[in-house]
Amino acid sequence: MYRSFSIWDRADEGLYRYRVMENLHTGKYSVQSRDFFGRSPSISRNWLLDLDQLVVELLIEQPPEDRGGGGFTTILEAIRDFDRRQWKPDVEQGNNKRS
Numbered sequence: 001m002y003r004s005f006s007i008w009d010r011a012d013e014g015l016y017r018y019r020v021m022e023n024l025h026t027g028k029y030s031v032q033s034r035d036f037f038g039r040s041p042s043i044s045r046n047w048l049l050d051l052d053q054l055v056v057e058l059l060i061e062q063p064p065e066d067r068g069g070g071g072f073t074t075i076l077e078a079i080r081d082f083d084r085r086q087w088k089p090d091v092e093q094g095n096n097k098r099s
Contacts, residue, residue: 001025002064004032004055007075014038018079019055021064028071030064031082 001024009016019032035051037043058067065071069085072078 002059007079009079018082020075020078021059023065023071026071028065028073029075029078030067030069030071031078032058032064032067034082034086 003022003024005020005022007018007020009018015037017035017037019034021030021032022028023030032055069078069081072081
């Protein structure tokens with residue numbers, strides 16, 4: 001059983017939203033995914049719905065602990081681990097961008 005919530009991080013290039021999952025049995029945290037919002041003034045409703053759908057699909061596909069490094073005792077540890085293992089920015093208006 002999981003509780004999900006978002007953590008937001010402002011950066012020069014835009015805004016990051018981390019999708020954090022807390023395992024209610026262990027109390028450990030994992031980052032399921034990260035969304036990037038560039039400085040573009042328009043963000044479509046459909047794009048936001050697609051991001052929400054992706055979170056559900058990822059959760060069905062595999063447990064957050066498997067995707068998010070095994071689970072961490074703090075939220076910041078989980079975010080740092082995710083950032084070390086992923087590329088940034090992640091997704092901008094539906095287009096994958098690798099740095």
